[in-house]
Amino acid sequence: MPPRAARPPRCPRCNLAIHLCLCAEIPRVETRTRxxxxxxxxxxxxxxxxxxxxxxxxxxxxxxxxxxxxxxxxPAVLCEPGTWLLFPDGPTAPPDAPAPRQLVVLDANWSQARRMSQRLPALRTLPRLVLPPPEPGMLRLRETSHPSGMSTLDAIARAVALLEGPEAAAPLVRLAALRVQRIADCGTLN
Incomplete structure (x- = not known):
């Protein structure tokens, strides 16, 4: 069996392979919501x-x-007033609730995120921001195990669009699409 090819070095900042590095393309996006x-x-x-x-x-x-x-x-950081959880299941905030000042986003695969939401008591009490399902044809690298699943970057872009408008989210949407396109063009995450 031939020896396994060495993986290319990764960017220490964005963690992608150097030839896929996104650092020069990462915008600075200001939001009211932390x-x-x-x-x-x-x-x-x-x-x-x-x-x-x-x-x-x-x-x-x-x-x-x-x-x-x-x-x-x-975990006290999760109990700050005005904190919501971005999560596809659970009790949503009342329609007349003020917008969140802080949005907690679980960066994990679906089973890890579900366990985190169950094991951290503070998360169970937070109002939820539930995103609508992704549009058909949304660029993705792979399917997820949850019907509303998407990458963390995609989910944050969609949450920012809901909370602060599509213009605020546009740089994140472009970055997410660029990431998927770059990786798809190379056919690998290496």
């Missing part, structure tokens, strides 16, 4: 990690790691 990305520890090293790219683009974002014993985050 985005708190709660990333599952298993997502940190993944090349497909769009949560990291979203955190780089959003000026009002913070990325915290869940499940890392060394850098355990303080």
């Amino acid at each position: 985005v708190l990305l709660l990333q599952h520890v298993m997502e940190v090293a993944k090349r497909s990690n769009t949560g990291r790219v979203a955190a780089l683009a959003l000026t009002n974002a913070k990325l915290l790691i869940h499940g890392a014993m060394v850098d355990a985050f303080d």
Whole structure:
């Protein structure tokens, strides 16, 4: 059996292979809503990690790691007034509720996100922002195990569009499409 080819080096910032690096294309997106990305520890090293790219683009974002014993985050940040959870299931906020000041986004695969939402008591009490299902023909690298599933970057772009308008979300939408196109053109995440 021939030896396995070495993987190309990755960009230390966006974590994609150097030939796919998006760093020069990452916009600076200002939002009123603070985005708190709660990333599952298993997502940190993944090349497909769009949560990291979203955190780089959003000026009002913070990325915290869940499940890392060394850098355990303080769950009190989830209890700040005006905090909502972006999640496809559960109790939605009342229609007359003020817009969230902070939106928690779980950056994980569907089963990890579901477990996080069940294991962190503060998340169970938050009002939910539920996105409509993705439009047919939306560019994706792969199908997800949840009917409303999409990449973290796509979900954040759609949430920003709902909360702050399509113009605010447009740079994130373009970045998500560019990422998918670049990877599809190369046929790999390596």
